Every structure is written in structure tokens, then in C-alpha cells.
Amino acid sequence: MFIADEKRYDKMVYNRCGKSGLKLPAVSLGFWQNFGNGGCFANMEKMVHTAFNLGITHFDLANNYGSPYNGSAEENFGRILDGMRHYRDEMCISTKAGYDMWAGPYGDKNGSRKYLTASLDQSLKRMKLDYVDIFYHHVFDPNTPLEETALALDNAVKQGKALYVGISNYNSAQTAEIMEIFRELHTPFIVNQPSYAMLNRWIERDGLDKFAEENGIGLAVFSPLYQGFLTDKYLKGIPADSRVGKGATWIGNELDEKMVARLNKLNSVAEKRGQKLSQMALSWVLRNKAVATVLIGASRPEQIAENAACIEKLDFSAEEIAEIEAILGE
Ligand SMILES: NC(=O)c1ccc[n+]([C@@H]2O[C@H](COP(=O)([O-])OP(=O)(O)OC[C@H]3O[C@@H](n4cnc5c(N)ncnc54)[C@H](OP(=O)(O)O)[C@@H]3O)[C@@H](O)[C@H]2O)c1
Numbered sequence: 001m002f003i004a005d006e007k008r009y010d011k012m013v014y015n016r017c018g019k020s021g022l023k024l025p026a027v028s029l030g031f032w033q034n035f036g037n038g039g040c041f042a043n044m045e046k047m048v049h050t051a052f053n054l055g056i057t058h059f060d061l062a063n064n065y066g067s068p069y070n071g072s073a074e075e076n077f078g079r080i081l082d083g084m085r086h087y088r089d090e091m092c093i094s095t096k097a098g099y100d101m102w103a104g105p106y107g108d109k110n111g112s113r114k115y116l117t118a119s120l121d122q123s124l125k126r127m128k129l130d131y132v133d134i135f136y137h138h139v140f141d142p143n144t145p146l147e148e149t150a151l152a153l154d155n156a157v158k159q160g161k162a163l164y165v166g167i168s169n170y171n172s173a174q175t176a177e178i179m180e181i182f183r184e185l186h187t188p189f190i191v192n193q194p195s196y197a198m199l200n201r202w203i204e205r206d207g208l209d210k211f212a213e214e215n216g217i218g219l220a221v222f223s224p225l226y227q228g229f230l231t232d233k234y235l236k237g238i239p240a241d242s243r244v245g246k247g248a249t250w251i252g253n254e255l256d257e258k259m260v261a262r263l264n265k266l267n268s269v270a271e272k273r274g275q276k277l278s279q280m281a282l283s284w285v286l287r288n289k290a291v292a293t294v295l296i297g298a299s300r301p302e303q304i305a306e307n308a309a310c311i312e313k314l315d316f317s318a319e320e321i322a323e324i325e326a327i328l329g330e
Pocket of ligand 1: 029030031032033034060061138168169193221222223224225226227228229231232233241242243244278295296297298299300302303304306307
């Protein structure tokens with residue numbers, strides 16, 4: 001049985017998710033990669049224990065996470081939880097449905113009530129949970145009426161299978177539309193999960209961050225390290241055991257000479273701040289007031305410890321921001 005570090009809550013800061021009552025750790029752990037059956041279970045377990053010992057209380061899953069088959073990350077998380085279920089009330093666990101999951105018309109990429117309802121039941125079984133804290137629709141579906149998707153999420157709450165609901169990969173216009181329906185239903189809709197990083201600023205251009213802040217919705221940001229680019233991993237080449245080296249990402253071709261030069265310049269700014277590049281990249285995302293938490297991925301426990309320490313320096317001087325903007329604008 002896992003016994004957690006008594007000092008864990010001194011090591012993290014917690015942000016309110018929008019205007020809701022739910023607090024999220026500034027740094028959360030995501031299960032998209034490295035938690036499937038291809039990996040080493042002992043390493044997965046150690047990553048979760050390390051995170052929890054650092055005050056990381058939020059674990060972000062989805063029905064389709066894991067390889068070689070969808071759902072294997074939830075199964076492995078369920079196994080890890082078996083040794084730490086006594087801490088269930090200290091955890092905020094999320095899952096999602098919306099991307100391709102199982103064969104046929106009810107488990108492909110969609111937002112139907114049929115798919116979302118069945119998928120949440122499956123997720124709960126895999127993780128051996130009575131409820132999740134947040135249930136997300138994973139990606140906007142232009143072919144399903146938003147009322148249907150909203151009602152499916154609302155129904156999950158009414159059935160006691162989710163405490164809060166969220167949406168992911170919805171832009172500001174799509175968020176505004178579904179938010180109106182949730183308001184009518186009094187659904188506890190508290191969070192949107194977009195991608196956002198120094199190298200990926202679409203939410204600023206779209207206005208999603210401003211919209212979220214004005215409307216009391218928290219942002220749980222995914223891929224804040226741009227899948228590992230914004231770490232010291234790629235400053236001198238591509239290690240074979242990295243996400244790019246393993247061909248486990250579609251953005252590997254963006255890692256050209258110009259990108260490596262930019263990453264090295266950002267790394268110099270981080271060094272002057274007394275941070276690792278990864279830590280500066282996370283602090284930079286967290287400086288955006290709409291952001292409640294950054295969802296990091298990891299392949300080993302040490303990365304989680306390094307990343308969680310970003311909270312030791314969250315502020316930026318005007319000069320640092322200007323220097324970073326100049327590098328990003330090159
Ligand atoms: N809603 C959505 O559509 C969606 C989509 C994607 C992700 N997500 C969520 O967001 C989470 C995070 O996504 P992500 O994994 O792309 O995030 P990320 O934090 O940008 O990238 C994580 C990867 O960067 C590398 N890394 C992390 N810390 C490092 C460090 N200190 N030093 C060196 N390398 C480091 C590791 O890759 P190596 O394997 O190279 O070590 C790690 O797997 C996912 O697990 C999931 O929960 C959601």
C-alpha cells in the first residue's frame with residue numbers, strides 16, 4: 001500500500017478552476033503517452049507516486065489513451081489506483097470521450113449521447129471508479145447537435161458518474177455556444193482543455209483565453225512543453241529514446257535547425273532566470289490568468305519532479321517577456 005509524503009501539499013500551488021469551487025494543482029499529470037501496455041508498469045506506478053508526493057492531485061485521462069489498444073492507460077491507472085484508493089478523495093481524476101474509440105458508428109469520432117454515455121461507463125469500469133471528477137467531450141463535433149452533446153454530459157452529472165463537465169479542443173465561438181446550453185441546464189461546466197505553449201499560441205489569436213477568463217471557465221492546458229521541444233532534450237540533437245526519436249509525434253518534422261537555434265536561445269533566458277527550459281516554459285503558460293493548470297506528460301519520474309519545480313518561479317519581468325517575445329518572433 002502506497003503511503004504518501006506528508007509534506008506533499010507544501011510543494012505545489014493550487015488554482016481555482018475558473019470561478020468554480022474546484023482547485024487544481026498548477027501542474028497536473030497527463031496519461032496520453034507512456035501509460036499503455038507497451039511500457040514498464042513499475043515506471044508508470046513510480047511516475048504517479050512521484051507526482052502525488054509533489055502535490056500533483058490532478059490526473060488527466062481519456063478513453064482512447066494508451067497503446068497497443070485504446071483504454072490501456074485507464075486500465076493501468078486503475079491498477080496503480082489499487083494501491084492508493086485510500087487517497088481517492090485527495091485526487092481529481094478526469095476522462096474524456098470524443099475521438100475514435102471502438103469500431104462501428106457508435107465509437108468513432110463523434111459527440112453523440114450514445115457514444116459519450118457508453119464510453120463513460122467503460123472508463124469507470126477500467127479505472128474501477130464510481131465517478132470521475134471531470135468528464136470531457138474531447139473534440140468539437142460539427143455533425144452532432146451541441147444540445148445533444150451538452151445533454152449527454154449533463155446526464156453524466158445527474159447520474160452521479162461525473163462531478164463536473166468540460167470540453168476540449170473547442171474554440172471560443174464553440175465554447176460560447178455550448179456554454180449557453182449548459183447555463184440553461186445548470187450543468188457544472190467549469191473547464192476547457194486546449195493546447196497552448198510558447199510555440200503554440202492559437203488560443204491567444206482565437207481569444208479563447210480572454211473568453212474563458214471573462215466567463216469564469218478555467219483552462220487546463222495540454223502539451224505545454226510542445227510535446228517535449230521546450231525542454232533541454234533536443235538542444236543538441238534528437239535522442240533515440242525521445243518522443244521525436246521514437247517517431248511518436250507528428251510534429252517531429254518541425255524540429256529543424258531554426259527551431260533548435262530558437263530553443264537554445266530560450267534556454268539561455270531560462271538559465272538567466274535560474275530555471276530549466278522546461279520550467280520556464282511551464283511558468284510562461286501559467287502566467288496567463290485564464291490557465292488553471294498545465295497538463296504535462298512524462299516518460300520518467302525525474303521529468304515530473306523537474307517540471308513541478310516550475311512553481312518556484314512563476315513571475316516574469318517585463319524585460320524577460322520582451323526577450324522571449326523577440327525570440328519567438330524570429
Ligand atoms: N485534449 C486533448 O486533445 C489532448 C491532446 C494531447 C494531450 N492531452 C493531455 O495533455 C497531456 C500532456 O500532453 P503532452 O504529453 O503532449 O505534454 P508535454 O508536457 O508538452 O510533453 C510531454 C513530453 O515531453 C518530454 N518531457 C517532459 N518533461 C521533460 C523534461 N523535464 N525533460 C525532458 N523531456 C521532458 C517527455 O517526452 P519523452 O518521451 O521524449 O521523454 C514527455 O512525454 C497528455 O498526457 C494528456 O493528458 C490532451
